[in-house]
Amino acid sequence: MALLGPVTHAQVSCLIGFVSVFIAWIYSEYLVFIKKSISSKVRHSDIGLAEVESLTGKEDDRATLLDGEAIKSIPSGARIPHSFSSFIRFIMLKESFLIENRMLLRAASELGLLLAYFYICDRTDIFGTGTKSYNRDLFAFLLLLLITVSAITTFKIHQDKSPFSVKPLLFLNRHQTEEWKGWMQVIFLMYHYFNAREIYNVGRVCVAAYVWMTGFGNFSYYYARKDFSLSRFAQMMWRLNFLVFMCCIVLDNSYMLYYICPLHTFFSLVVYGIIGVLHKYNEIRAVIVVKFFVSFLVVVLVWEIPGVFDVLWEPFTFLLGYKDPNRKAENLPLMYEWHFRTALDRYIWILGMIYAYYYSSIEKWIEKLDDAKQKPRILIKTTIVVTSATAAYLWFEYIFKLDSITYNKYHPYTSWIPITAYICIRNVTQSSRSYTLTLFGWIGKISLDTYISQFHIWLRSNAPDAQPKKLLIIIPNYPLLNFMFTSIVFMTISYRLAELTNTFKMAFVPNRDNKRIMHNIITAAAIMGILYSLSFLFL
Structure with a gap:
């Protein structure tokens, strides 16, 4: 060996x-x-x-x-x-x-x-070690097959059971967001495995949606629960970084190789700070509006004005610096990767916080709409669907179809369009926001673990800090059988790692202690x- x-x-x-x-x-x-x-x-x-x-x-x-x-x-x-x-x-x-x-x-x-x-x-x-190869027909077949099997075997309608009634769940419920993360993760993983460069822009939108959820989820929790304790903060950091920390040690990799982890960690920290500062005054709308405005102002200052990012982040080069050994000839600065990743989604997390802040108001409006008479209800919901679909179509035609380099320039300012359109269409009726494909929901719960594990037990890099540009081959000369076997092992181990991370979290990061x-x-x-x-x- x-x-x-x-x-x-x-x-x-x-x-x-x-x-x-x-x-x-x-x-x-x-x-x-x-x-x-x-x-x-x-x-x-x-x-x-x-x-x-x-x-x-x-x-x-x-x-x-x-x-x-x-x-x-x-x-x-x-x-x-x-x-x-x-x-x-x-x-x-x-x-x-x-x-x-x-x-x-x-x-x-x-x-x-x-x-x-x-x-x-x-x-x-x-x-x-195998070489990645992309075939559009095979890629689409596997993806549609997974969706079909999931729809046949794991379709489920969730209901909010109370002592007095049973009613459909409200929009953006936990089951729905887990499913959302799940199907995005499937696309993300298959994009990496088959090197499907033609859906690069889809991957960028998926990452933006994850960052949007970071802003939405963290703001919702801290604003509603008002829990800024060390234990809650430590548990959040543990879930985001325990496994990646162990992989960095065992595989001798840089933190930024797994860029999703520092990205979510950073935006989670920022949301925690924004809501935690003067949190006693968060019930005052003017205070929240000022916090949102300051957030936008800081992003503009750091990412839009040349040179500010470099000065601000240079002290953190030891943690966030990264250079792919396969791209040494390009002579990129150590903080290039961090600047590139954060710049792509520099605004969407703020949109997530804003959506979370107005969630209760939208929730009440949806309840009134569902109880309205049939004709105005159908008219309003049809208008929502048509408007959302039109916006998504225009974005698709004039932004999404651009080449990856040009698209990245527009992405920070336009990624909110497909995300908002999806949320509106997905939640337009009581039934549509109540059903999920639980297989994707299960994958969504272990999305962080599958993201990290794919680098080493599904794909291969063969060197410290190298991007996983190769495939792991356990069954030689049978690419589909190898794909099936390594995928089963990969998903099983990812699930176990998620459970183990939670086990150690409960043991070493106790609640309120x-x-x-x-x-x-x-x-x-x-x-x-x-x-x-x-x-x-x-x-």
């Missing part, structure tokens, strides 16, 4: 950590097995109560509390943070700790094995420092 990239200290650190966790997990499984065996023997024997107590007393002596209590060996009054105490008990292989955290150790071991599979697929020569979150951050930093130091012994 040959490695297709250099071995780094970060990778060795990760390997040391994984081996340690894996051994601890195997030991915990052994302890549970022994404990069950003893319990079974006790239940089926005639020994006395004193003998039973002697068998189980050791476990009782080792029992410790998990939520911040001191270890028994620590002097009374010398309380230490839960995260640090857990680390000490892990290092000492305390049996009670291993048994109590067996499922978490199992999850960590599974994550390590999945990331090892990432490395094997993309950084070794065990599997083959800011003190413990800070302890976990400090402990995590210390552990990473120790592992990194140990890597010098091996490399």
